[in-house]
Amino acid sequence: MEYLDAKEKFISTWGSLGSLWGINKAMAQIQALLFISTKPLSMEDIMEDLKISRGNTSMNLRQLMDWGIVTKVLVSGERKEFFTTEKDxxxxxxxxxxxxxxxxxxxxxxxxxxxxxxxxxxxxxxxxxxxxxxxxxxxxxxxxxxxxxxxxxxxxxxxxxxxxxxx
Amino acid sequence: MEYLDAKEKFISTWGSLGSLWGINKAMAQIQALLFISTKPLSMEDIMEDLKISRGNTSMNLRQLMDWGIVTKVLVSGERKEFFTTEKDxxxxxxxxxxxxxxxxxxxxxxxxxxxxxxxxxxxxxxxxxxxxxxxxxxxxxxxxxxxxxxxxxxxxxxxxxxxxxxx
DNA sequence: TTAAACTTTCAATAATTATTGAAAGTTTAT
DNA sequence: ATAAACTTTCAATAATTATTGAAAGTTTAA
Missing domain, CATH: 1.10.287 (Helix Hairpins)
Structure with missing residues (x-):
């Protein structure tokens, strides 16, 4: 199995498991994506990778932050916001x-x-x-x-x- | 709080908690009803009490039986089937x-x-x-x-x- | 056997939940 | 101050999931 297949499989499986820990699919997939990312991602990055709308991304990121699972990080020299998840x-x-x-x-x-x-x-x-x-x-x-x-x-x-x- | 209020509150709360243990609302409510019932109930009893259709009752009882949570019991002298749940x-x-x-x-x-x-x-x-x-x-x-x-x-x-x- | 009593199935429909996208809002650089 | 870059909000819409009800299926008593 190649990296991209493995990544996709991981994200979709983790996403469908969302119900088990009480969150929706998009929320779980965003978290999964951040979880295996080697660096913080912007809203653009997330939208593009998961093929979901800007609004959806925004709302679900907010919820993940409410849960305390995801945090904003400042990337110097960048205007937009970047996000990362708890890695442990x-x-x-x-x-x-x-x-x-x-x-x-x-x-x-x-x-x-x-x-x-x-x-x-x-x-x-x-x-x-x-x-x-x-x-x-x-x-x-x-x-x-x-x-x-x-x-x-x-x-x-x-x-x-x-x-x-x-x- | 009166018995009927308490009963209703219990059934609806347990029903909405269904998602926590991975079953749907009707399934959880049927289980809740049987759980506090002093005797086995028929499909009629359940439909009437929870105000759900016959089809819905039938399908959800079947699922509860698949889970092994609910069992059919024979009530002597009765033609229809009666159901009871694990009480422990x-x-x-x-x-x-x-x-x-x-x-x-x-x-x-x-x-x-x-x-x-x-x-x-x-x-x-x-x-x-x-x-x-x-x-x-x-x-x-x-x-x-x-x-x-x-x-x-x-x-x-x-x-x-x-x-x-x-x- | 047959017909009444009862249960199951499943296509149609309703209810709920998720998603979009564009307008409104905010921040920052000049 | 203003306009570009970015984020949030939310009404409309789509997707998903639950529910109904009636027809088909099954069992039982006579």
Missing amino acids: VQELAKIVAKERSRREIKPVIKVLEEVSTIKDDGTEKTKELIKQTKALKAITNDLDTLMNKLVDQKQNWLTKSVFKLMK | VQELAKIVAKERSRREIKPVIKVLEEVSTIKDDGTEKTKELIKQTKALKAITNDLDTLMNKLVDQKQNWLTKSVFKLMK
């Missing part, structure tokens, strides 16, 4: 986990909390609702906590030993 | 993690593997592509493995002690 996968995973937790999981936990604390009127269906939403809340919480700690502390002694034990 | 959140999480891994993560790892093993032609951009896709493959692999083991073995001594240490 560890850091990337950490940011993604934190943002998804904040944007999606935490709000759900809040609703489960509300629902699971309704007044028990003694009926079977109310008891079941309370019981099941409590259980769901507990596991959602646990997995959320664990995921965050793991990506956060992947380097440290604890996780290293966990990994070893799990092999 | 632990088991549920286990199934979801396994299925997502199989359907989405494993195929991506395969592509990353392919891309990261292209011939190194010595150019900087090829080196970068190889390096970054390798890194991405490694972390995707690790998190996939870890997630599966965790939900699989949540009960056991290892995870219990990890949780304790992380508190």
Whole structure:
């Protein structure tokens, strides 16, 4: 496989995986492109490479910056803006986990909390609702906590030993 | 909050969270409804409660069965089919993690593997592509493995002690 | 067997989500 | 101040995804 094929395959695969980490296709593809680029890219570069419009590029770059995944860099002697992405996968995973937790999981936990604390009127269906939403809340919480700690502390002694034990 | 409000809130929240675990809204809502129901429900029951069409109900129930989350149950004296979902959140999480891994993560790892093993032609951009896709493959692999083991073995001594240490 | 009860399929349609492109906005150099 | 270089915004449009409903298919009871 040649470089160009490999690059295209990587970008389109990563793009379609976007849904897994909660972002849209263009966003994921821009990030992928920056991720394998050896230098910062301008909006022109990105539009041209991915064949997407200026507006689309602008909006998705903004979102990537909101996530904290992409940053503007100043290239001396250049008027236009250049962009680069976090290159360390560890850091990337950490940011993604934190943002998804904040944007999606935490709000759900809040609703489960509300629902699971309704007044028990003694009926079977109310008891079941309370019981099941409590259980769901507990596991959602646990997995959320664990995921965050793991990506956060992947380097440290604890996780290293966990990994070893799990092999 | 009354039972009906709580129920509605739970179903719609869980439904919109569907994207997080990779299924569509109707699918998630049907699962949510079954999850808090005290007895198996028929297709009629589900259509009526969620106000969705027969076709939609049929297709999404089928998908839930493909995932292994929902099963048909025979209710004696009844001609129509009844459905129920896995009620144990632990088991549920286990199934979801396994299925997502199989359907989405494993195929991506395969592509990353392919891309990261292209011939190194010595150019900087090829080196970068190889390096970054390798890194991405490694972390995707690790998190996939870890997630599966965790939900699989949540009960056991290892995870219990990890949780304790992380508190 | 047959007809009623029930489920599945799938083409048509609706709803949602992503994308475009051009006008408006901003910044910078002179 | 102004005009060129660049970015953002957003209404219109396209693409994608979900949903419907009715016809076709299946099962069961008599």
